[in-house]
Structures are given as C-alpha cells and as structure tokens.
Amino acid sequence: MKSNLMGFTTALALTTAMSVQAAELPQQTFLNLETAQKLANEALINCLEGGYNVSVAVVDAAGLTRALIRSDKAGPHTLESSRKKAYTAASMGRPTADFANLIKKMPEVAGLRDMDPNILILGGGLPIKVNDQKVGGIGVGGAPGGHLDQACAQAAIDKVLG
Amino acid sequence: MKSNLMGFTTALALTTAMSVQAAELPQQTFLNLETAQKLANEALINCLEGGYNVSVAVVDAAGLTRALIRSDKAGPHTLESSRKKAYTAASMGRPTADFANLIKKMPEVAGLRDMDPNILILGGGLPIKVNDQKVGGIGVGGAPGGHLDQACAQAAIDKVLG
Amino acid sequence: MKSNLMGFTTALALTTAMSVQAAELPQQTFLNLETAQKLANEALINCLEGGYNVSVAVVDAAGLTRALIRSDKAGPHTLESSRKKAYTAASMGRPTADFANLIKKMPEVAGLRDMDPNILILGGGLPIKVNDQKVGGIGVGGAPGGHLDQACAQAAIDKVLG
Amino acid sequence: MKSNLMGFTTALALTTAMSVQAAELPQQTFLNLETAQKLANEALINCLEGGYNVSVAVVDAAGLTRALIRSDKAGPHTLESSRKKAYTAASMGRPTADFANLIKKMPEVAGLRDMDPNILILGGGLPIKVNDQKVGGIGVGGAPGGHLDQACAQAAIDKVLG
Amino acid sequence: MKSNLMGFTTALALTTAMSVQAAELPQQTFLNLETAQKLANEALINCLEGGYNVSVAVVDAAGLTRALIRSDKAGPHTLESSRKKAYTAASMGRPTADFANLIKKMPEVAGLRDMDPNILILGGGLPIKVNDQKVGGIGVGGAPGGHLDQACAQAAIDKVLG
Amino acid sequence: MKSNLMGFTTALALTTAMSVQAAELPQQTFLNLETAQKLANEALINCLEGGYNVSVAVVDAAGLTRALIRSDKAGPHTLESSRKKAYTAASMGRPTADFANLIKKMPEVAGLRDMDPNILILGGGLPIKVNDQKVGGIGVGGAPGGHLDQACAQAAIDKVLG
C-alpha cells in the first residue's frame, strides 16, 4: 500500500497547500419559510377559486420542502406530484412543461424522466427566481391539466414576487 | 434569529387568532370494510367466471387498502397491479383507462405515470362513488386485457352499489 | 378450475346477497387544511420562540400530509422526522413518546420500530382528537429533545383545539 | 475467453447430462384463497369482538398475500404490520413472538430484524401448517399488544383448520 | 361500534360455517432447485458459447429466485435485468418479448411496465411450463439483443425439459 | 365547496397582504466544491497514512453531496456509510458519535436511528462550521472504529479550515 499511498499523496497534496479562510466561502440567497408559505397559500387559493382541488409544494434551491399543503379534496397522489414538480423546476431551472414538450419532440431524451426519483416531467412546476438567481421551485398538482396547475403557480409568483 | 422570528410571528399570528371548535370539522363518507369486501368478492367471482385469474384490490379515498384478494392462479405481480389501479382511480377520480388513452393522444403527459409510486396508468381501475362523492377505488389485475379487468370491476360496482 | 370456482362462488355469494345502499355508508370527521395549517403554524412559532429550528407536519387520520413546514435553519432530516412522528401518532392514537418508553421497558416490542417505513418511535408526535375521535396527528422535529418537540405540538393543540 | 469457457463448460456439463422429466417435479400443498379468506375473516371478527380495530393478512408459503383486510378504524400502519407478521411467520415457520423473545435474551441476534424488508419481529404472526407442512402465515396488527393480536390469529386457525 | 360489528359479523359468519379439512387444500407442482440450476447453467453455457457475457436467473411460480448466476464479465445490471425478466415471464405466463411488442403496437398499455418493481418488459424471459402448468420463469440478460438472450433461455428449456 | 373556500381564503389572505421584495430574501454561506474537495482529500490521505482504506463524503448544509471519494481497497458499503455520516452531522449539527453515545445512555431515543433513510448514528461524522455557522458535514467510513474515522475527518477540518 505504501507506493500507492505515495502516488496518491503526491497528486493530492498540491490541492491542499493552503487552508481556506472562513470568510472566503461564498454566499447565496435562500428562500425563507415566510415567502414559501405565501407562495403556497396564494397558489392554493388561486386553484380553489378555479374549482381545482390541489396540493402545492414549495422547495428551496436544494430541492428540500419548505412548505407543502393539500386542500381538503385533493387526491393523495397530489402530495408527491406537486413536490416532485417543485423539485424538478428548482433543480433544472425551467418550467417542468418545457421538458415535457421537449421529450415529445425528441424521444431520445425520454430518459430525463428517470434521472432521479424526485424528478417529474409534467406541467405544473415553475422555478422561483429572485434577481435572476434560482432560489427554489413551486409545484401544483391536482387540476385537470398541467397548464391549469402551472397557472396557479404563476399567479402566486406574480403576486408574491412580482 | 430574533428579527426573523418577529417577521414570521407577525405574518402567521393572523391566521391563528381564533381556535377551531371541534364541531366545526367537516364530515366525509367513507368506504367501510363490509362494502369493500363485497366489491372485491364480486369482481373476483366475475373474473373467475370469465376464466381469468386475477387479484382485486379495494381502497378508500386516501388510497389505503380496505381489501385485497388474490385468486389461486393469479401471478404475483397482480397484487401490486390491482392495488395501484385502485389507488390511481381513487386518487384521480376517473377510470385508469381514461388516462392511458390520454397519454396515447398527448405524449407530453406521459409523466402522469411517474407522479407517485402508487400510480398505475393502465386499464382496470375504477373510482367508487356514492352520491357523486368519491369514496374509494377498485382495481383488477390479471385478465388478458385492461378492458376485461375493468369489466369485472364494473360488474361488482353495478351489483353492490348500483 | 371449474370445481374450484364452484366452491369459491358458493362460499362468497352469501356475503353479497344484498347491495349496499349509498346512504348506508358511514361518516367520519376529517381534519381540514385550515385547521391543519393553524396547528402547524402555532407549533412552529412556539418552537421558534424557544429558540428551536424545527419542521412541523400535520397529517390526517389516514396519515397523509395536510401541511408540512420547515423553518429556515432546520436540518433536512426534520422533514421526515416530523412527518413520521405525525403519522405514527395519527395511526397509533397515542403520543409517540409513549411507545419509546414502552420499548425501553419491554425490549421484546422493539419491532414496533419496523412496522412500516412511516413509523417513527421517538418523542415529538401527538394524536389530534376531536370529540374523542382520532382525526390526525402532529409531529415536530428539530428541537434538542423529543420532550421539547412534543411541548411545541401540545401548545398548538391547546391553542387551536383546546 | 476461450479457456475460461472451457473450464466452465467442463465443470457444469456434468450437472446437465440428463434432462428432467416433467413428471419428476415435486408437488406441494398450497393455501387457496377460500381458506385464506376464512382465516382472515375469523381473525378480524375475533378481534372486533374484543374491541380491537385491526388489519389481518394471510399469505402463502412464498410470503405472497392471499387476503388482506382492514377494519374501519384500524390505523394505516396496520396494513403493513399485519402483512409483515404474516410473511415472517410463513417464511420462518414459527410464531413471530418467539423471535421477539429470542432477541430479548440474545441481543446478538437483533440483526434478525434486518434480514429482509418484509420481516417484522413482533408478536401477532403465526405460521399456517397443514399436516405438519408449512403452507402460509397469518398476521394481525392493531390490538394493544402482540399477544392480543396473536390470540385473534390463533382463534382463526383453531376454527378454520382445527 | 356494536352495530357495526353486528353487521360485519352477520355477513362474514356465513363464509366460515365449516372448517377446512387439511386434506382439502390443493396441490401444485413446483420447480425444485436441481432443475433450476440445470436450466441456469445450460442457458449460461449456451450464451458463453455465443460469446455473450450474461447473468441467468431462474424463479419459481411465485417469482422467487431459485438460482441466479453471473458470468465473469457480465455487467452488474444484468443481475437485476435477468431476474426481472424471469419474474415477468413467470408471473405473466408468456415470453417477455411478447409484451414488448404489444406495447409497441398499443401504446396505451405502456403502463404494463409500471405494474410492479419486479416487472421488466424486455425480450429475454420465458415462462417455464411443465405439463402445461406454469411452474416458473427463466431470464437472461447481457447479450446484445433480447432475442439473443431469449435464444439462450430457450436452448436451456429445450435441453433440460424438452 | 364555496363556503369552504371562503373560510380558507379569509384565513390565508392575511398572510399574503404584501409581496416580498427580492432584496429581502436572506443570505447564507455555502460550502463550495473547492473547499469540499480539499476536505475530502485531506481526510482520505490522513486515513491512508494510518493504514485505513476508507471512503470520504463531504455534503453541504442541505445534506447534498459535494464530493465523495473511495480509496482503492475500501469496501462498497463505505460509500453509503460515509455519505450518511456526513449527512447526519450536517443536518443535526453535532458529531455523529455524540448521538451514538446518547442512545447508549438513553435507550428511549433509539428511534433517532430511524428518522430518515440518510441518517446514520455511528461515529465518524463531523459538522463543518464556519464562523459558527453550519455549512455542511464530513463523513468517513472504513477504519476499524468510528473514533478512527472521526480522527481523519477532524484532521481534515483542522488543516483546511483551522
């Protein structure tokens, strides 16, 4: 093992010559709970006004749930469909509907659906951006059509962050 | 953290000004075991009479199994296929075959298949409705064709709830 | 298969002699979103006031999430720990701490921890009861001790449902 | 690859010199649905009479569900706890309580709990034997104590197979 | 709960009037290990002779592995692909290639792929039948084409059971 | 549904009276890849010098992997053990060994092990803090003892961030 260690140490040591100063670590904007709840509530109210029983999820840039709510008559599957849409939009940085249309045009990228168990390529998810920086995603599930889910999400973004 | 808490408390406190009276909580009709077993048994008998070895699942509105039975020669995969069809119909409120046909026509909604691990977009699942209210779903798996599975499910609904 | 079917039909037919009248299905009280959100918000505020960064989940009697929120500095694992505590309390009908203490005294029931992937035997979850009927559960995760998590959950119940 | 194949072929060919005659395959008794349903129903009725809201699962020797029923007020976790108890008793051939007690006495076998995701080492599961041959298992979950769950399972076996 | 129990007891009691005699339980032929190993070995040798590095799985009628072997240069994914093909053929009773072709012709049954995590709709799996009775399945994975995988499986069946 | 919506809208509208200004969203320090790789490399070199074949994982505050490396002779399980230790330390904010010792003293908190599939309560994980702020975690797996794993992790933190 000696010689193996030697080679490895030589190569790696060069990357660690200097220690990191704490102050050097970068900063990033993050989506706080207060904003996340406002977004979730607005999207749900907007959908209820349209007569749609939905779940709404808001996740941060890491794809972790900040707020998840389910209206009284929304089916159980909407918990995961809304969360996954939010995750997908947050992680990929574009509306989930864009990728659904992309797969339709280019069947060779159908594998996008399988990248991660949290990915859902289906309309209804939008990235949340502030000052052109991706800070999270919002997903709606339960309306009879992804475009309707997306409209509720967009309305919430417009009202809260517009 | 102080200021953050302040902001959050201010926003949220407004939603909690008054306590909920127990009596205010709404009621919902639920699918009891007795009815669920009748449905499952009828569907299985109907399929056996047609010569089909199937599993039958009946779930409540939350998608939770009330009754699941497997005939003597049904393949092991029918346990999950019937349960998922029942879940899907209960959660989405329409026959599973409707969504299978929808994806055929609109490939951009193929992601419906990935919304939740319990979802199965394949003929053979029907929602159970009572007085126009969704109370559960029934799924059949194992017949050589989703329309045959669905026919057994429909026969059970007609006999027990018709 | 003929004789097998015969036997089965004979036995089962007896259970299906009469159809169910829709009106016969029972009713149950359910936890609506509005109440669930109040509970979640109150518990989170209570914990923040104590200096604890937590997630709070409120689920219905079926164990399905109604509301899930995560405070700005709560660790990612609190999403699942709070949800599982809420599920466990809702499904088993008692505070999760009771079962944690039970296992301590009776090691032969340690298997309680493995009953279902959603079960978490750890202090911080309380059942939500209205008129002595179990309608859901609330779970808190992230405080330095299950008794502290539970106190936040209890405070929310006291305020919203007391 | 040539030489590797050679070696492999030489060694293996000896095991395949003669073809199997179909008639040579052994027979085994299996648990049919009719019996399984009787067992499940009896166990559930027995528990209801005792005031316990439970789920009951009956599985065959392969651990596959034959019948699974959940009473109206049983918690959602009882679906999996009853099924796993039935699986464990069927696969290991003894009451699940035996293994729970064994772990208590011999902590070094606590790993029994982790052998398979379907295993549950907790009282309430019994093997189903006919003519001293293991044909399946029955599991009950939801009573306030594994011995109570087991009593319901035993009563069903006594009545149906006794 | 009294009245609920009453109704349930009345309906169910009818199905349990007589106990099952042990001797009444049916018999089924099962695939023993000896035969399973012969099949697996033959299929693997056949593929190696064709220059294909594969895994071979043989499962019983319940879809449970009897024998699983992986040749020296077969990729790690072939363990699961061969096992799933064997499971699928055993559970569905027809060559896996049939279903792959069916989906191609009828896109509305694409959901067959999602019925169960053990299902794999891809050429290379064959049911094992003895005296027209389904006793298991064999699956091969790793050859550059499902028809090549299937040919190895067929050769094994022909030699061992032909 | 009208009245239900009304009640919900009334309660929620109060939380959304004012839109969020982009500039208001808070900032947080995050662990960049460059620092993460230095930490991982240092820990691995430190362990190799001690003769231990390990994997090392560095995750950010969300528990997401920044860097994961496995030395030539480390067992496959060390990939997950190191990643989970890093996740646990990052999410819970303390050395994983602390919680292992806590469970030893207080068996009633053994459920900590089950909070989330990513949690591993076993020595070898340390939180990464900069200016008293939690920015991630480092986990080491493979040395014959958690204290040895931890020592490698500590050495890396001391050198890179000390």
Next chain:
Amino acid sequence: MKSNLMGFTTALALTTAMSVQAAELPQQTFLNLETAQKLANEALINCLEGGYNVSVAVVDAAGLTRALIRSDKAGPHTLESSRKKAYTAASMGRPTADFANLIKKMPEVAGLRDMDPNILILGGGLPIKVNDQKVGGIGVGGAPGGHLDQACAQAAIDKVLG
C-alpha cells in the same frame, strides 16, 4: 427430505471434485481512485469552461462510485443523473447516448430503461476502457443537452487516458 438430498448431492458433487488453487483465480485491471479523480476533475473543468454547472461521477467496473463531485451551481438531481450515466456506461460498455438512440428507433426495447434502478438511458455517459478492457464509466449531468455532457466526459478521457 432424504431422497431429495440424495438427488441433489449426486448432481452437484460432480462440480466440486477438485478444490480451487488460490493462484488459479483470474486477475482484472481496476480503476484506481487517483485516475478516477483526474477524470472527474477534468470533465468538470471542461464543463465549467463551457459555462455548464454539472456533477461528474466516475465508477469502477462494478458500477461503484470512485469519485463524485458537484459544482457550486449544479442542481441536486445531477448527483444521481451523473452517477447513473456512469453506471450505465460502465455496465453496458457503450456510450449511454447509443441506447437512447436505439430506443428511439426500436420502441420495443424501451424496457432497457427499467432494467435496474441504477440505469439511465440518456446521453452523457461513456465507458472507460484501458487496453480494450472495460474498467469503469464516467457520467456528466447538468449541461443543457446530453451531447454537451458527453463532450465534457470525452475531453476528460482524452486528456487523462488518451
């Protein structure tokens, strides 16, 4: 059981007549960490230079991660998408894009996507070969197009192994 054992012993004993000499076990080239890290770093740098925020995974011939790194702005899903692409290329021995194109041309092999949870049929993964022997795979995820991901992977191979 006696006779069963006899038959089995007879058949199997033939395969075990001679013991294996340790020296007889074959050798295989394996991908060490040092090379894996160089590949991962080069691919990531190449992508960053193109303006793409990606994750890069390098796995050995068994599909086990050797090195996995995620750039500062890459979405969380790229951890799994890059790892799965690397696994797929390593296990199947060809660029992942080849299989994506194959499915487009031959829809009947769409099941390739379901062979194993680690498989991802999407451009961006390349096998790593040394002296025509498969020793692992490299996968890149996060660029806006699989061909871009693949170009970064190819550049790394060319520089490190070319």
Next chain:
Amino acid sequence: MKSNLMGFTTALALTTAMSVQAAELPQQTFLNLETAQKLANEALINCLEGGYNVSVAVVDAAGLTRALIRSDKAGPHTLESSRKKAYTAASMGRPTADFANLIKKMPEVAGLRDMDPNILILGGGLPIKVNDQKVGGIGVGGAPGGHLDQACAQAAIDKVLG
C-alpha cells in the same frame, strides 16, 4: 462565475498534469463464477446434510452476486438474508458474527446495522480470501442459528479453497 472557475481550475490543474498510462492501472484478483458456484453448492449440500433448508449467496469483492441458490424448502426471506450476509462479510472483511458480538458488547456501535441497505449484522457470513486478499463473501441463511449457517459456509471454504 469567472473568478470561481479560475480558482477551481488553478487548484485542480495540478492534479492532472500528466495522463495515466493504461499499463499503470493496478490489477486485482477476482472471484470467478466457477469458484463461486462450487462454494455455493458445497455450502448448500453441507446444510442439507445437517437437515437445514437454506439459501446460499456468493458475492465478489464489490458485493455483487456471483451465485445465489435457494433449496426447495427454504423460506423466501433467506434469499435476502444470505445475500446480505455475503455482502457484509465481503465488504467489511470479517465474519458477520464478529460484528453481531461487537454490538452486543458495545451498544454505541449499533448503527453498524444501518450503514447500507445491503448490510446484515447477523452470523452466517464469511469473507472469502485468497492469498490474504479479500475477493468476496459467502452467506448462508435459513439454519436455526447463525453459527449453523456459518458452519456450512466454512465447510465450503475449507473444501473448495482450503
């Protein structure tokens, strides 16, 4: 992003100054299928002679199955228990019973059980070593006691590799 890239490139470029020569990659001994099958068969015969119905798994150094066989009357859970024991012994390099005893003495390392879903800390698994090099593992499950399982595994190693 420019400056970030610069810093990263500077640090990393040093590790990639020279390309790897193919010939430099190390070699490792691996467990071929022929040897694995002999080991599995010997262990199973040894157990059958003792009257134990078991499954036997043999895995390579990466923990991947080479051969897995299940005797006619072994419970379904033995497939996973034997495979996990083999994985654990192969990955950790010592008999699985050693770790079971270790946890008994040192409860603070109980987390070993949770390191990876493939780990099983229960007697019956042994590492396979050739010339003091770890090349795989063998696991036996189904005998009434881990020491009995282990004895069958040891007998196989003694006969085939002794």
